[in-house]
Amino acid sequence: MKAHSPHSGPHQPAFRRQEPDARRLALIEACARVLARLGAAGASVRAIAVEAGVSPGLVSHYFSGIEALVAATYAHVEDKVNEAIDEAVNAAGQNPRARLDAxxxxxxxxxxxxxxxxxxxxxxWSLVTARPAIAAQHDEQYSGSRARLEALLGDCGVPAERQRRDAIAVSALVDGLWLELCLSPGCFSAEEAGAIARRFLDTLI
Amino acid sequence: MKAHSPHSGPHQPAFRRQEPDARRLALIEACARVLARLGAAGASVRAIAVEAGVSPGLVSHYFSGIEALVAATYAHVEDKVNEAIDEAVNAAGQNPRARLDAxxxxxxxxxxxxxxxxxxxxxxWSLVTARPAIAAQHDEQYSGSRARLEALLGDCGVPAERQRRDAIAVSALVDGLWLELCLSPGCFSAEEAGAIARRFLDTLI
DNA sequence: CCCGTTGTTGTACGATCGTCCAACAAGCAA
DNA sequence: TTGCTTGTTGGACGATCGTACAACAACGGG
Incomplete structure (x- = not known):
């Protein structure tokens, strides 16, 4: 059934070796695509291997298990999200309030x-409660995100003693709006969510 | 291995028949306990049946599948949460702002x-994206919760044209704080979350 | 050219999954 | 008591799961 005969013509490799880091990244991105397409229930080792174009055994070779791969995928996706946000912030210029809005x-x-x-x-999230290591990872990524928000709030003149509380508040409001925007896309629009968040920022600054 | 012999003494029933509604409720509550103890990944038909003290086949008899049972469990748990919230609201007396705070x-x-x-x-949530019927159920429960919030806001003097937007905002802030409180219980306290939410309400009224 | 390293394959394995259904028995009516 | 209704059992079934491991092959150094 193979497209080429092993006994004639130039030998076409059945697979290409890759550096561990590149392969890890490919598996992480395949995991993200499977999660997007099939949801958490469909993210099996085999489905991810097919998506990445590799054999199932390779997943076990690079990750201690599915949970570790999901955790790495979450870290990678959040990194990319933070990257996009930072890019938007920097594109907003130097006005502190414009950066916060962005x-x-x-x-x-x-x-x-x-x-x-x-x-x-x-x-x-489904792993956070049961796995302490996952909970620690969540704490770390959450406080990292909050720290960047505290800095933006400080630039807007929010006094230091209020930065922590206000960052928690803004983060919660944005996450709550984001969550509902994902779960019920038809209920309110992204513009509406942005207006609500900006109005809240007005009360803090 | 049974505690009683089928050939001696008074006959002890191996099981008790129950009314469909009672059995449905028992399965729903067992599902909630399993979800709490093992998380979403551990909520299998067999685990729920053991928790409810029934045979695995009974789950299929009352629910078309695991997803239907999870959806019914969500509806039931949300009903109980709304009940507890309503109770707190009514216990707060008649002052509209006190009721909103409650x-x-x-x-x-x-x-x-x-x-x-x-x-x-x-x-x-893991079922919302893939299953339209689940998404519809979420929309319904979300707008129900938001409607009660709109009424409380109206009692506090929020004009009608702002009720929808403010209810979305309060709901998002509360849900965001609630989510983070569950995911990272050590990051901030429930009192802190309450203070943040109350301060936000101050800006709306 | 050949050889060693090692990234990769493919499969086998046992466990567990959701579903199904024929047999059983609890409880009510007669 | 007897018979009927039906809630309930418990195991069979095929599919799919995560994991492990021996064999294979790509590729660089000799």
């Missing part, structure tokens, strides 16, 4: 407030 | 901001 509005952009992206979060 | 604070009570309770939401 931070908030970026969370509601179509590429981020995406139901398919939510699947990665849900798969990760 | 609504918000109840969401952060230990029984509701509970990581084990979050497992039910996560199991349900």
């Amino acid at each position: 931070f908030v509005m970026a969370s509601f952009a179509p590429a981020i407030a995406d139901p398919q992206l939510l699947a990665t979060w849900i798969a990760f | 609504f918000v604070m109840a969401s952060f009570a230990p029984a509701i901001a509970d990581p084990q309770l979050l497992a039910t939401w996560i199991a349900f």
